[in-house]
Each structure stands twice: as structure tokens, then as C-alpha cells.
Amino acid sequence: MFKTILVWLIGMLILLQAIQISIPPVPKSINPQNEIKAPKEIMTMLRTSCYDCHSYKTKMPWYGNIAPVSWEVKSHIKEGREWLNFQEWGTYDAKKKQKIYKGIAKTINFSMPMPMYLIIHKQAKLTREQRMKIKKWAESHIKEEY
């Protein structure tokens, strides 16, 4: 009985692998000029805590390709890049940049980086102080007329 269930489960897992989310491919040439420019300290925090989902420099964990976990991981990367790709910053218009600065100031205290991601990626954790620094930096770029 137990063996039957196990075989069945493994079979299901193998079948699930056929369903994969595809992330749009990383462009062959990325213009380094388009990357966001911020003080060094801010850049370091963005790179360690945000770049897995908000840039092309995603470090994909081994389980990131195994369904059903991969559906979650890849959809975050796909959507994360669509919303905000720090390496495409230079291609955004002023309106979009303002939206992002506001979004960062709004989300940095609780929802970004995604809490679920932080459970596994301890190195991406930000202290309260670091969050405040990112928030202040984002706020310093917010213009009222938008």
C-alpha cells in the first residue's frame, strides 16, 4: 500500500515537470549604462536583496527548476522583472521611475523583499536601519508634480 502511494507520488512529480513557466530570455547584450545609479551603500543592498527578482542577475537555486516550486519561483522572477528591472532603469520614462520610487518607499518596510523569499535567503535580509536608508533614498527622488 505504502509503496503504491510512493510510486504514484513520484510519478505525479515527474509528470508535473512537463509544466514549466518560462521566463523571457535574458537579452544577449545588456547595456551597463541602463543600470540604476545610486550611492554605493544603496547599490550593495539592492544587489543582495532585490536583484534575484528585479534584474537579469538572478541566482537560480537548484529547486528553482523543479515543479511545483519552480512555478512560484519563476513567476516571481518574471513578474518582478516586469515591474522593475534595475538593469533596465535607463529605459524607463520619468513617470515610471516616480512610480517605482514611490513603490519602494511604500513596500520596503514589509512586503519587499518578499517575506517568503527571505525565509530561505537569509543573506538578503535587511535590518530596520537598512530599510530606513533605502526608504530615505527613494523618498529623496520623489517629486510632487507626478
Ligand code: HEC
Ligand atoms: C523573490 C522575488 C523578489 C524579491 C527578492 C524582491 N521583489 Fe520586489 N517584486 C516582486 C514581485 C513578484 C513583484 C510584483 C508583484 C507584487 O507586488 O507582488 C514585485 C514588485 C515590486 C515593486 C512594485 C510594487 C508596488 O506595489 O509598487 C517594488 C517597488 C519592488 N518590488 C521593490 C523591491 C525592492 C526594493 C526589493 C529589494 C529590497 C525587492 N523588490 C525584492 C518580487 C521580488
